[in-house]
Structure formats: structure tokens, C-alpha cells
Amino acid sequence: MSKKLVVIGNGMAPGRALERLLDQAPEAYEITIFNAEPRVNYDRIMLSPVLSGEKTYQDILIHDDAWYEKHGITLKKGCKVTAIDCAGKTVTGADGSVAAYDKLLIATGSAPFIIPVPGKDLEGVLAYRDLDDVEAMLAAAEKGGSAVVIGGGLLGLEAAAGLKERGMDVTVLHLMPTLMERQLDTAAGYLLERAIEARGIKVVTGANTHEIVGDGKVEAVRLDDGTEIPADIVVMAVGIRPNAGLAKEAGLEVNRGIVVDDAMQTSDPDIFAVGECVEHRGHCYGLVAPLYEMAKVVAERLLDKEAGYEGSVTSTRLKVTGIDLFSAGDFAEGKDREEIVLRDAAGGIYKRLVVRDDKLIGIVLYGDTRDGAWFFQLMKDETPIGEMRETLIFGQNYAGGSPLDPTAAVAALPDDAEICGCNGVCKSSIVGAITEHGLTSIDGVRARTKASASCGSCTGLVEQLMSLTLGEGFTPGAVQPMCGCTDLGHDDVRRLIVAKELKSIPAVMQELEWKTSCGCAKCRPALNFYLIADWPGEYQDDYQSRFINERVHANIQKDGTYSVVPRMWGGMTSSAELRAIADVVDKFGIPTVKVTGGQRIDLLGVPKENLPAVWADLNAAGMVSGHAYAKGLRTVKTCVGTDWCRFGTQDSTGLGVKLEKMLWGSWTPHKVKLAVSGCPRNCAEATCKDIGVVCVDSGYEIHVGGAAGMHVKGTELLCTVPTEEEALEYCAAITQLYREQGRYLERIYKWMDRVGLDAIREQVVEDEARRTALFEKFLYSQRFAQRDPWAERVAGTDSHEFTPLNRIAAREAAE
Amino acid sequence: MNDMVMKMESEHWFTVGRLSEIPRRGARQIILPRGPIAVFRTQNDKVYAIDDKCPHKGGPLSQGIVHDGSVTCPLHNWVIDLQSGSAMGTDQGCVRTYAVRTDENGLVSVSLAAPSE
Numbered sequence: 001m002s003k004k005l006v007v008i009g010n011g012m013a014p015g016r017a018l019e020r021l022l023d024q025a026p027e028a029y030e031i032t033i034f035n036a037e038p039r040v041n042y043d044r045i046m047l048s049p050v051l052s053g054e055k056t057y058q059d060i061l062i063h064d065d066a067w068y069e070k071h072g073i074t075l076k077k078g079c080k081v082t083a084i085d086c087a088g089k090t091v092t093g094a095d096g097s098v099a100a101y102d103k104l105l106i107a108t109g110s111a112p113f114i115i116p117v118p119g120k121d122l123e124g125v126l127a128y129r130d131l132d133d134v135e136a137m138l139a140a141a142e143k144g145g146s147a148v149v150i151g152g153g154l155l156g157l158e159a160a161a162g163l164k165e166r167g168m169d170v171t172v173l174h175l176m177p178t179l180m181e182r183q184l185d186t187a188a189g190y191l192l193e194r195a196i197e198a199r200g201i202k203v204v205t206g207a208n209t210h211e212i213v214g215d216g217k218v219e220a221v222r223l224d225d226g227t228e229i230p231a232d233i234v235v236m237a238v239g240i241r242p243n244a245g246l247a248k249e250a251g252l253e254v255n256r257g258i259v260v261d262d263a264m265q266t267s268d269p270d271i272f273a274v275g276e277c278v279e280h281r282g283h284c285y286g287l288v289a290p291l292y293e294m295a296k297v298v299a300e301r302l303l304d305k306e307a308g309y310e311g312s313v314t315s316t317r318l319k320v321t322g323i324d325l326f327s328a329g330d331f332a333e334g335k336d337r338e339e340i341v342l343r344d345a346a347g348g349i350y351k352r353l354v355v356r357d358d359k360l361i362g363i364v365l366y367g368d369t370r371d372g373a374w375f376f377q378l379m380k381d382e383t384p385i386g387e388m389r390e391t392l393i394f395g396q397n398y399a400g401g402s403p404l405d406p407t408a409a410v411a412a413l414p415d416d417a418e419i420c421g422c423n424g425v426c427k428s429s430i431v432g433a434i435t436e437h438g439l440t441s442i443d444g445v446r447a448r449t450k451a452s453a454s455c456g457s458c459t460g461l462v463e464q465l466m467s468l469t470l471g472e473g474f475t476p477g478a479v480q481p482m483c484g485c486t487d488l489g490h491d492d493v494r495r496l497i498v499a500k501e502l503k504s505i506p507a508v509m510q511e512l513e514w515k516t517s518c519g520c521a522k523c524r525p526a527l528n529f530y531l532i533a534d535w536p537g538e539y540q541d542d543y544q545s546r547f548i549n550e551r552v553h554a555n556i557q558k559d560g561t562y563s564v565v566p567r568m569w570g571g572m573t574s575s576a577e578l579r580a581i582a583d584v585v586d587k588f589g590i591p592t593v594k595v596t597g598g599q600r601i602d603l604l605g606v607p608k609e610n611l612p613a614v615w616a617d618l619n620a621a622g623m624v625s626g627h628a629y630a631k632g633l634r635t636v637k638t639c640v641g642t643d644w645c646r647f648g649t650q651d652s653t654g655l656g657v658k659l660e661k662m663l664w665g666s667w668t669p670h671k672v673k674l675a676v677s678g679c680p681r682n683c684a685e686a687t688c689k690d691i692g693v694v695c696v697d698s699g700y701e702i703h704v705g706g707a708a709g710m711h712v713k714g715t716e717l718l719c720t721v722p723t724e725e726e727a728l729e730y731c732a733a734i735t736q737l738y739r740e741q742g743r744y745l746e747r748i749y750k751w752m753d754r755v756g757l758d759a760i761r762e763q764v765v766e767d768e769a770r771r772t773a774l775f776e777k778f779l780y781s782q783r784f785a786q787r788d789p790w791a792e793r794v795a796g797t798d799s800h801e802f803t804p805l806n807r808i809a810a811r812e813a814a815e
Numbered sequence: 816m817n818d819m820v821m822k823m824e825s826e827h828w829f830t831v832g833r834l835s836e837i838p839r840r841g842a843r844q845i846i847l848p849r850g851p852i853a854v855f856r857t858q859n860d861k862v863y864a865i866d867d868k869c870p871h872k873g874g875p876l877s878q879g880i881v882h883d884g885s886v887t888c889p890l891h892n893w894v895i896d897l898q899s900g901s902a903m904g905t906d907q908g909c910v911r912t913y914a915v916r917t918d919e920n921g922l923v924s925v926s927l928a929a930p931s932e
Contacts, residue, residue, distance in 0.1 A: 177839070181859075181860075182860075185858065185859060186858060256919055331859060335884065335885075335896035335898050335899045335901070335903070336898065336899075337884075516882075516883060517858075517883060518840070518857075518858050518882045518883045519882055520882045520883075520887070521879070521880040521882055521887035521892065521894070524880060524882065525880070543838070544838060544839065544840035544841050544880070544881065545840075545880065546880075547880065547889065548878040548879065548880075548889040549889075551878075552878075556875075556878060556889050556890070558872070558890065560873075560874070560875040560878075800836060800837075800838065800843065804843065804844040804845060804846045804851065805831055805832040805836060805837065805843035805844060805845055805854060806829075806831040806832050806845045806846070807845070807846040808829055808831075808845065808846070808847050808848075808927075809848065
């Protein structure tokens with residue numbers, strides 16, 4: 001007589017195992033299945049198409065009732081197993097029935113992870129796991145209203161797309177900064193977010209759910225920052241946990257999942273386990289391909305044949321119509337790995353291959369996933385790729401061809417994209433002028449269109465437009481790339497950030513076809529500055545792209561300690577401030593106190609952990625950060641002016657204080673130092689500063705472009721203005737122009753050498769409208785920049801910076 | 816004292832904190848009796864631990880900018896590969912590395928035993 005096989009669970013994995021078993025030996029076992037769900041076996045991967053309406057339940061059935069009948073299987077629908085007796089070899093169902101087995105197959109699958117927030121048990125909070133969940137979502141969608149999906153992974157996005165398709169207002173909340181961060185790198189995550197938003201789904205990243213609000217039924221989701229998002233249903237799709245409770249109670253070995261060996265055997269040799277409930281070699285799987293591989297092994301083993309499961313290499317595809325996404329393998333970085341990146345900004349395509357020891361080990365494809373299967377096979381087979389390396393990224397069908405077009409980014413710009421910011425010239429006017437007038441030189445284009453005729457920072461782009469229009473007949477001048485991550489120069493990158501409205505670092509890297517996945521220490525701080533300068537109030541500062549000094553708001557010294565410089569407005573201080581400084585020095589044992597060249601006091605040798613406490617004391621005495629570490633305004637040095645000096649012509653100290661109050665906190669391409677001298681004797685040394693004001697009887701001389709660092713350079717006189725108000729406005733306008741045109745780490749004098757004093761004079765002095773615009777833009781961005789970073793950190797911002805993660809004492813270590 | 820430190824370094828995995836406490840593209844310090852080590856977390860959540868001391872002039876690498884699998888020292892811009900600990904480009908030098916693991920609860924442990932390969 002045949003042996004008895006009992007199966008707990010009726011999902012896809014045991015379904016596949018039974019199919020294989022019955023194919024080979026239909027009579028070997030008498031089979032009983034306990035299924036907690038009141039259904040037959042259906043294709044869970046297809047729940048998303050059911051939700052979106054592309055498929056029905058009937059379409060996704062794998063085994064219908066007839067199938068079970070035909071194979072003489074007893075299927076106990078809606079009957080959960082409550083206990084396994086390993087010694088007596090029986091299982092007990094919720095209905096009290098007891099079934100004896102010779103072999104037992106546990107396939108209890110997994111359970112959705114429900115985040116433990118208040119309100120999680122309210123009516124309307126759903127998971128996304130089985131057909132019941134889908135039916136509940138469909139019922140809610142019929143009434144319309146809003147849905148919040150918690151979790152921006154594969155399942156969450158599929159649920160969101162389906163609910164949107166069904167007419168709901170959908171918001172996706174995701175804890176991490178980019179979507180599907182486990183499968184995608186940031187660039188692909190950015191593209192995905194854009195595509196999801198293009199479907200009218202709101203995406204909130206970095207969103208930590210605080211509470212689900214409602215009286216008996218869901219009404220809204222509240223985030224940690226207090227934001228409330230109205231919701232008629234909430235779908236939790238934050239992950240799954242293997243269902244291993246039953247096995248554990250039966251005394252089987254369980255870690256995260258039910259532990260199985262390569263034969264899919266549990267710690268009891270008569271009990272097998274398969275699917276999402278198992279843990280094999282430390283891995284739990286939630287994708288279908290590995291489950292099928294396990295199923296195959298189980299079937300063989302049930303028939304006492306040799307077979308072993310050795311773990312799976314998995315790949316992921318997002319099943320949202322119109323979004324092509326594929327990822328597989330390991331795409332972390334490392335010295336032993338190389339990456340091949342292809343970005344096609346116009347086509348919205350991103351491909352990244354990670355190669356180690358001449359083999360493919362990681363794949364991310366976005367926008368064009370046609371070669372996913374081919375790459376995946378190369379990866380699984382560990383095929384050496386040496387021969388095809390050069391063309392690998394272009395896919396299976398590629399044979400020879402030309403290298404990537406460096407003008408692609410410019411070609412992809414719309415006709416009305418502004419190329420020259422100074423003179424407001426758009427792409428189509430330039431291309432039109434080139435064609436119409438047969439222009440062949442950059443000077444010709446300048447003369448006709450004025451593009452690139454002022455500051456010249458768009459020259460690279462104009463030249464690329466000429467190449468595009470004229471073909472090989474034109475050779476552009478060589479541009480010094482920003483860094484090894486791109487072929488574009490600083491100016492081109494800046495113009496394209498504005499023209500293409502790029503508002504994040506991943507957006508810049510994708511749209512401008514960066515060659516690395518994460519940039520480098522050269523381009524990231526530069527991009528961070530450009531984005532801050534171009535999108536005040538909109539761009540979110542990228543903390544990890546700042547140099548340490550700007551992260552911790554102090555200057556790192558050679559021994560790893562920091563120096564602290566409080567601001568002394570216009571070089572003025574008081575006994576109270578000096579006393580507070582002296583107290584801080586004593587209290588924290590600060591070894592060195594130094595008067596700086598910028599008329600303030602430097603406290604050197606402060607350990608990082610002490611910085612917030614030092615700042616708290618200085619803040620308490622009314623002092624704020626002097627930004628002595630910043631690529632931004634440093635000091636405004638002054639002389640005593642008419643207050644005390646017998647030669648003074650104006651209130652230079654007062655103007656210095658006003659300038660500093662206006663300019664502090666602004667970020668600039670490099671440091672900016674000012675000085676105001678009360679008379680041409682120039683005691684404040686204003687004529688070797690980035691911007692200097694020299695007071696004269698008739699008003700204020702505005703000087704620019706001095707330096708007293710690596711190069712010593714006197715300023716050039718820009719103009720003379722009669723009033724203090726104008727002096728302030730002109731200085732702000734110059735600073736703003738420098739913020740818009742200066743290349744990162746280019747001091748004002750170098751910028752001036754590059755664009756010419758005349759170009760600055762044209763825009764700041766002669767063109768009143770332009771000056772006013774610059775001034776207003778500057779004041780607008782200051783609204784977001786003028787916050788004392790010390791006070792913020794004393795209040796707790798970035799506290800992780802100032803404490804070690806852990807301390808391990810010798811004593812503890814010896815225990 | 817030296818013996819105790821030796822013992823610690825030959826045998827122990829130390830749980831040092833949670834992955835979420837280390838910023839992406841950033842690092843945190845672990846203070847040991849003989850000096851700090853730096854635990855890095857890359858954009859893709861790979862975790863590496865190395866001595867917090869640049870082979871060039873001893874700069875604190877934990878304070879550098881992290882890009883891909885490397886860090887740029889804040890003092891003189893040497894670039895150190897986090898996996899091997901060696902200086903990249905034309906610079907010559909190597910910093911000691913430690914094996915690290917992250918468990919399913921997000922707890923990060925560092926092996927203070929022999930250097931990882």
C-alpha cells in the first residue's frame with residue numbers, strides 16, 4: 001500500500017513539488033493537504049494584475065478542484081493545522097481531525113510584517129499577501145477615496161500602481177531615501193520614483209510612520225514629523241517573515257525560518273519543508289524561482305532519489321505596466337569589482353553591471369530590460385566576459401558600433417531650454433542662427449545671438465550645439481571635465497542643472513550620464529553647492545556630500561581635533577563675549593587661543609565630542625558660528641571709521657556689521673572675505689579681499705577680486721556708489737553673480753579673471769534690472785541659509801556626528 | 816593590560832551598534848583602548864571596518880567623504896579602498912581592515928580578530 005504524505009500549506013511551492021512527484025510516481029503516496037486559505041492553488045505572483053484589473057482570479061488558478069480529484073488528493077480547504085506530533089507522526093487540524101503521515105511536507109509560507117505602530121489593528125489596515133487582501137482592496141477602491149501604502153519595495157509599488165489604476169488617490173510612504181533600495185542603486189531609484197510619480201502616485205521618502213489615526217476605522221496616517229495623510233485604507237507592504245511557529249512548537253530546528261539542509265530535510269528526517277517558510281544555508285527566499293528549485297529537490301527526495309538544493313541566485317522584476325525594471329545579484333562596491341554603467345538620459349535608460357574576476361556578479365537595468373535574462377544567465381553560469389567586455393552593456397544583439405555620443409545630453413534638451421543665462425538665449429535660437437547664417441565659429445554665434453558673449457560659462461554647451469548642428473565639420477574646444485565621473489565641465493553641468501531643472505544629486509548623475517554610481521569626493525560637494533545655489537528652498541542639502549568641516553561646523557586640525565571660531569560682527573566684541581570665551585577655554589581645557597587675521601578669536605584643539613557643549617556655552621553668551629570652515633562668507637574686517645578715527649570719512653564699522661549681517665550663512669563656490677576701510681589709508685586692508693569697500697568723502701568704492709592667500713592680488717575698482725544702501729546692494733549682487741557663475745573651489749579673483757571685470761560690471765553696475773534681480777535672488781536664498789548651525793546642533797541635529805558608535809574598554813574586552 | 820588586549824583581538828566578535836545608526840555614505844567611530852576604528856556604511860548598505868587612521872599622516876578616515884566603496888581622507892585627500900584598506904591611485908599605503916557582519920535585526924558586529932582577507 002502506498003505511504004502517506006501530508007502537506008501543510010497549499011501555495012505555489014508545494015503545488016510544484018506535488019506536480020513533479022505525481023509526474024514521476026502517481027501511486028507512491030496517498031496525499032492529504034491542509035490549506036488555511038479556503039481555496040485551491042493559485043499564482044500569487046499574479047495578485048498585482050488581479051488588483052489592477054488586468055487579470056481575474058480564474059486566470060491565475062494553477063490547480064482547480066478537478067486536478068485534486070483526478071490525483072486522488074484530499075484537500076482540506078480552510079483548515080489550519082494546529083499541531084504536529086513528530087513522535088506519533090500525526091498532524092492535527094483546526095477541525096479536530098488527525099492525519100497520520102509517513103512523510104510530512106511543511107509549506108506554511110510567510111506572513112506579512114506589520115509594523116507595530118498605534119492604530120495597526122484599525123479596520124482598513126491591510127496587508128498584501130493573498131486574495132483576501134486583494135478583495136478587501138478592491139472593495140475599498142470601489143468607494144474611491146485615498147489609500148496610503150507603507151513600503152516602497154516591490155510589493156508596495158505594485159499595490160500602489162494597482163490601487164491607482166482602480167481610481168484611488170495613492171501615497172506611497174517609504175522609510176529609506178530611495179525606492180526599492182535593496183534591489184536598486186540610487187540612480188535607478190530616482191528614475192523609478194519619477195516614473196511612479198508620473199502616474200499620479202505621491203511618493204514620500206524618508207517617511208517614518210508614527211501612528212495610524214482613526215476611530216475604529218482608518219482615517220489618516222501620521223508621520224514622525226507630524227504630517228498627516230488622509231487614508232481610507234492603509235496597505236502595509238514592508239516585508240515578510242517566514243511562518244515557522246508551527247514547526248517550532250513541534251520542536252523542529254528554527255532560526256529565522258525552518259532550518260533545512262540541501263535535501264530540504266528539517267531536523268526530523270521524515271519532515272521536509274519548502275518555500276518561503278524555510279531557511280537554507282542562512283537564506284530565506286521570497287521570490288518564486290528559488291521556491292520552484294526547492295520544490296524540484298523535495299519531489300526527488302520524497303521518491304528517495306538523489307537531489308540537492310544549493311541555494312539560488314535571484315532576480316527581481318517589477319510588475320507594473322509601463323515600468324521596466326530588473327535587478328539581480330550583488331551590486332555593492334569594492335576594490336575587486338568594476339562597474340560598467342550606461343546612462344541614456346533621453347531614453348530614460350540606466351544599466352549597471354558589476355564585474356568581479358571577469359565575471360558578472362550584479363545587474364541593475366531600468367528602462368530597457370530586454371537583456372535581463374541574458375545577463376542573468378551569464379551571471380548564473382559565471383561565464384567569463386573578457387571577450388565581450390567592451391560591448392557587454394549594449395546587450396546580446398550588439399556587434400560593434402560607435403562609442404557613446406558625448407553630445408547626448410545637449411541633444412536631449414527641449415528647444416526652449418535656456419542655454420545662455422546671462423542673455424536669455426534658448427537652444428532653438430542658437431541652432432536656428434547656426435543654420436540660417438551658416439555660422440561655423442563660436443565668435444560667429446556670439447555675434448549673432450549673444451549666447452556665451454557675457455560670462456562665457458555656457459561656451460561648452462554652445463560648442464556642443466554647434467557640433468550637433470554642423471556634424472564633424474566643427475571641433476569644439478577641449479573642456480576640462482569636473483572629475484573622472486563625467487566628461488562635462490563645471491559650467492556645462494551648472495547650465496544643464498538649470499535648463500533641465502535637475503533638483504537632486506541622483507537626478508544630475510542620471511540625466512547627465514555620470515560614469516560612476518555614487519560620484520566622488522570632487523564632484524559630490526560641487527554638485528551639492530550648485531543645487532543649493534540654483535534651487536534655494538527646494539533642494540535638500542546632501543549632508544554626506546559635504547566636507548567634514550561643513551558637516552560638523554568646525555575646522556578639522558592635523559591631529560583630528562577641531563577649532564572653533566565664533567562670529568564677531570565686523571570685528572566687534574565685548575567684555576561679556578570675551579569673558580564667555582575665557583570661561584569656555586577654562587571649562588574645556590582648550591589648549592590654544594589665537595587671534596585670527598579676520599579680526600576674531602580661534603579656539604584650537606577641541607575634541608569633536610566636546611563641540612556641542614562648547615557651542616552651547618558660546619550660544620548662551622549670544623555668539624553664533626563664524627563659519628570659519630565654510631565655502632561661504634567668512635569675515636567682514638573693518639577699521640574704526642568715523643566713530644573714532646580722525647581721518648575716517650564714513651561709518652566703516654557700521655557698514656561692516658551690516659554687510660556681515662546680510663551675507664552670513666550664504667554658501668558660495670569658495671570662501672568669501674570682505675573688508676570695509678573708513679578712508680583710502682585702508683587700515684582694514686580692503687583692497688586684497690574678495691570684495692572690499694573703501695569709504696571716500698563722496699561715498700563708497702566697491703572693489704572686487706583681491707586675494708592674499710596662495711596668490712597675492714590687489715582688487716580692481718568696480719565702481720563708486722553714493723549711499724550705504726547701494727554699497728550693500730552691490731556687494732550682495734556681486735556675491736550672487738559669483739554664486740551663479742563661479743565654479744566650485746574657484747575664488748572670486750579667479751572667476752573674475754575668467755569672465756573678465758567688464759562682464760561683472762555690465763551685469764552689476766550698468767544693468768540695473770539685472771542687479772536688482774541678483775540682489776533679490778540673494779536675499780531670497782538667504783531666507784533658507786541664515787540659521788545658526790551651532791544652535792541647531794546644540795538642539796540635537798546630527799547628534800550621531802559627535803558621539804562614537806561604541807566604546808570597547810580593555811576590561812570589558814578581557815571578560 | 817597588553818595580554819588582555821591580545822586576548823580580545825584573537826577571539827571576539829563585538830556587537831557595536833545598529834546599521835541604522837551609521838549614516839549611508841558615512842561612518843561612525845568605535846573607540847578601542849589602542850585607538851579608534853571606523854565603521855563605514857556605503858550607499859548600498861555594505862559595511863566595512865578599518866583602522867581610523869590614514870596611512871599617509873594619520874588622518875581620521877571616519878570623517879571623510881564616502882563614495883562607492885572608498886573614502887577620501889579629510890586631511891590630504893588620499894582615497895582608501897574600504898574592502899582592502901589600501902590606498903588607491905598612485906598613493907602607496909594600507910590600513911588594517913576588520914571583518915564585519917550585520918545580522919537580520921540590523922545589529923552590526925566587528926571581529927577584532929585577524930584581519931579579513
